[in-house]
Amino acid sequence: xxxxxxxxNDLRLSDNPALVAAFKEADDVTAVFIFETDEGIRAPGGxxxxxxxxxxxxxxxxxxxxGVHLLVEKGKAETVLRRVLKDIGATSLHWxxxxxxxxxxxxxxxxxxxxxxxxxxxxxxNVLVEPWDIxxxxxxxxxxxxxxxxxLRALDIAEPLPAPKGKAVRHKRVDENYRExxxxxxxxxxxxxxxxxxxxxxxxxxxxxxxxxPQGRDFPALAAxxxxxxxxxxxxxxxxxxxxxxxxxAHAHHAQTERINKFLSxxxxxxxxxxxxxxxxxxxxxxxxxxxxxxxxxDAPEQLEAWKRGRTGIPMVDxxxxxxxxxxxxENRVRMLTAxxxxxxxxxxxRVGEEWFWDCLCDGDIANNxxxxxxxxxxxxxxxxxxxIFNPVTQGERFDADGDYVRRWVPELSELPDKHVQQPWAAxxxxxxxxxxKVGETYPEPxxxxxxxxERALEAAKAL
Ligand code: FAD
Numbered sequence: 001x002x003x004x005x006x007x008x009n010d011l012r013l014s015d016n017p018a019l020v021a022a023f024k025e026a027d028d029v030t031a032v033f034i035f036e037t038d039e040g041i042r043a044p045g046g047x048x049x050x051x052x053x054x055x056x057x058x059x060x061x062x063x064x065x066x067g068v069h070l071l072v073e074k075g076k077a078e079t080v081l082r083r084v085l086k087d088i089g090a091t092s093l094h095w096x097x098x099x100x101x102x103x104x105x106x107x108x109x110x111x112x113x114x115x116x117x118x119x120x121x122x123x124x125x126n127v128l129v130e131p132w133d134i135x136x137x138x139x140x141x142x143x144x145x146x147x148x149x150x151x152l153r154a155l156d157i158a159e160p161l162p163a164p165k166g167k168a169v170r171h172k173r174v175d176e177n178y179r180e181x182x183x184x185x186x187x188x189x190x191x192x193x194x195x196x197x198x199x200x201x202x203x204x205x206x207x208x209x210x211x212x213x214p215q216g217r218d219f220p221a222l223a224a225x226x227x228x229x230x231x232x233x234x235x236x237x238x239x240x241x242x243x244x245x246x247x248x249x250a251h252a253h254h255a256q257t258e259r260i261n262k263f264l265s266x267x268x269x270x271x272x273x274x275x276x277x278x279x280x281x282x283x284x285x286x287x288x289x290x291x292x293x294x295x296x297x298x299d300a301p302e303q304l305e306a307w308k309r310g311r312t313g314i315p316m317v318d319x320x321x322x323x324x325x326x327x328x329x330x331e332n333r334v335r336m337l338t339a340x341x342x343x344x345x346x347x348x349x350x351r352v353g354e355e356w357f358w359d360c361l362c363d364g365d366i367a368n369n370x371x372x373x374x375x376x377x378x379x380x381x382x383x384x385x386x387x388x389i390f391n392p393v394t395q396g397e398r399f400d401a402d403g404d405y406v407r408r409w410v411p412e413l414s415e416l417p418d419k420h421v422q423q424p425w426a427a428x429x430x431x432x433x434x435x436x437x438k439v440g441e442t443y444p445e446p447x448x449x450x451x452x453x454x455e456r457a458l459e460a461a462k463a464l
Contacts, residue, residue, distance in 0.1 A: 002028040002088055005068075006081065006095040010125050010235035011052075011059045012195045013066065015160035017123035018094040023164035030088050031063055032081070035074040035178055040102030042284065042366060045359035047328040048233065050184035051193060053177050055234050058194035060174050067166030072176040078110050091118050096125030096235075099278045100366050128157050128239045128271045131278035141279035143381040148275065149268050153261075160241045187328045187362065191230065198231035202242060206249045214262045220320075220331035221404035226263070227329065229363035232270070242267060273371030276381055283380075284370045285351070291464050292379035292386075297349040306447050307342055308356055310409070313439075313446035315422050316396040317341045319409035326409070328362035333399055339376040340390040345453040347460060350377035378461070386461045389454050396422035412443050 003026035005018050011033075013019065022029045033056055036043075044052060060070035073080045085093065093114060098107065111120045124130050134151055135141065142148040192200075205226040209216070216224025231237045243264065250260040273283075280288050287293050306312045310321035320334035330338070335357075343350040354373040358364040374380030378387075400406055403421035407414040413421055415435035420427035425439050425446055432439065439445055 001026045001092070002030070002090040003092045003094060004081070004085055004088065004090040005029060005031045006077075006093060007031050007033045007059075007070075008095065008098060008235075009233070010096045010238075011055045012198075012236050012238065013059075013062055013163035014195070015125065015238040015241050016096065016163070017125045017161060018096045018121075019068075020161050020164055021121060021123060022092070022094045023166065025092060026090075028088075029068050029166070030071065030084070030090065031068050032071045032073060032084050034077055034080050035072075035176065036077050037074065038076050038106055041077075041106060042100065042102070044178070045361065045364040046181035047184055047187065047360050047362045048230075048364050049178035050180040050187060050328070051191075051230055051234055051362045053180055054193040055236060056174050061171050062195065064171035065168050066164060067169050069169065069172060070174065072174045074176055077106060078113060081110065081114065085114070085118065093118060093120045095122055097122045097130070098126065098366075099131060099274050100284075101277075101282055103366075104278075124158075125238060126235060127274050128152065128243055128268065129155055131275045134275065142272070142275060145269065145272050145382045148272050149265055152268050152271065153264070157240055157243050160238060160244055183325070184328065186326060190327045190329070191362065193236070195236045198228065198237035199241075201226065201228060201231065202237065202245055206245070210249075210256060210259050210263065213259055217266075218333050219399050219405075220323075220334050221400055221402075221408065223331070225332065229365070229368075230329070230361075233363040233365045233368075239267060239270065269371075270365075270368055272382075273365075273367035276371055277367040280381070283367070283374060284354070287377075287379035288374055288381050289379045289383075292377065294464050295349075296347075296460055296463070297343075298347040300346060300348060303346050303447055304342075304348055304352065306444070307338070307346065307348075307353075311444050312341070312448075313425065313444035314341065314392045314450070315403075315406040315410055315413060315424065316392040316400065319400075319406045322409040324357070324360050328360060330361070331405075333395070334405075335372065336376055337390040337392050337395050339373060341392055343373075343377045344386075344389045344457040345448055345450060347453070347457055350374065350379070387458060389457060391450060391454075393422050393450065410443070413437060 003022035005022045010016055056072055063070045071084060114120050129152060209224050212224045216222045246260045246264055250257045276283055310318040312318055317338050320330050320338040324330040339353055342348050342353040350373045354370055358369055375383045378385055403418050406421050413424060416424060416437060420431055424437055424443060437443055
């Protein structure tokens with residue numbers, strides 16, 4: 001018999017429950033990936049489309065190696081699926097579940113409609129624990145991370161599944177591609193894409209960087225984290241694989257257990273955000289604490305543009321925004337402070353920033369991106385309070401004390417001594433002259449006064 005697997009955010013062979021189920025049931029398996037045009041389905045951002053194109057090319061070769069053709073199609077999901085099912089004569093359809101309200105609605109609609117004619121089965125593959133399988137003592141969904149993590153870490157997370165085995169078929173090239181932005185081309189030197197690369201990166205992280213992780217993750221110049229996020233976003237690796245690999249590593253290296261737990265507690269934030277995505281309203285559009293819907297955001301197109309382009313005159317903010325633009329990635333601490341600068345110092349709606357990150361991040365994730373923006377903006381569940389306003393200068397002095405991160409991304413400040421690199425506008429004239437920096441010419445004046453705008457933000461929040 002023949003089965004079809006609909007791949008979405010799960011571009012891998014191993015630990016892919018939908019693929020495994022199709023292999024169990026049928027002797028002929030085909031896979032399809034759809035550039036979905038259904039209303040309400042959030043189209044991937046530019047950076048993610050760039051990633052998808054390369055990941056799909058890699059995946060189609062790997063799938064051919066186990067006897068599966070990958071079809072890449074475009075259109076409304078139900079229409080495409082009907083056509084493909086008919087073309088190949090499949091009698092069953094499998095996919096791994098996703099959790100955005102619009103995605104769930106579409107998937108259940110398709111399940112109902114196609115289920116009248118063929119067997120349709122969905123599987124858990126993209127989170128550690130499905131949002132409805134974890135609840136508070138009183139059976140409610142979690143709104144605080146601490147107890148969520150406490151519960152999650154004690155659960156038996158399902159073991160990852162091995163990749164199915166099959167006889168290779170001739171590989172057909174993927175001929176449908178996402179339209180990708182020209183600006184994404186510059187990402188190439190920074191990334192190796194695909195399932196094998198993701199597994200290699202995980203192993204290298206344990207071997208080389210884990211020791212520094214708990215402290216190092218806050219120091220952006222160290223790049224001490226795993227950088228697995230774009231791989232996770234496209235499902236080239238599953239969270240269960242990471243979880244079990246980490247547990248195995250901790251078992252073999254007892255001294256590393258605490259560090260591994262810190263890493264897994266970060267990984268679990270991803271599940272926490274999926275938990276919110278499932279249980280709350282659409283976290284992409286609606287503040288989870290409704291009072292924040294009353295916030296009087298500013299419309300400041302020039303300041304917004306300066307933020308996007310890394311020309312705010314605040315070195316840590318500019319370094320982060322340029323790293324993002326150049327690589328499709330930004331270190332977590334810098335994400336927090338650039339986001340805080342936008343929605344607090346500039347008082348621009350977090351949704352505007354979320355959109356920009358969505359477009360520019362290779363890991364732009366349907367739960368993690370809005371979840372973290374709401375965390376910074378104070379409107380999320382278990383968010384950082386609004387009055388906690390990051391000062392990007394003191395953050396820089398603390399987490400980039402020798403200015404390595406700023407120098408890397410803002411080269412026009414590279415000759416400034418450490419002491420002044422986070423605050424060029426306050427440096428003595430002779431120091432600036434020696435470093436070849438003219439504030440207002442070679443590097444912008446700060447577009448806002450950090451102290452004044454901090455007060456303004458606090459006033460705006462008070463008025464809620
Ligand atoms: P590691 O520290 O190695 O962590 C491993 C994995 O754990 C990550 O890949 C990620 O899946 C998960 N994780 C780590 N930190 C967080 C966190 N704070 N929240 C949720 N999951 C986490 N992450 C995304 O994956 N996609 C996004 O679109 C995204 N947007 C963000 C926007 C803002 C404003 C902020 C402040 C954070 C955002 N994050 C996002 C969370 C975090 O910054 C990234 O997951 C992390 O920097 C990715 O690097 P890494 O893989 O090296 O992380």
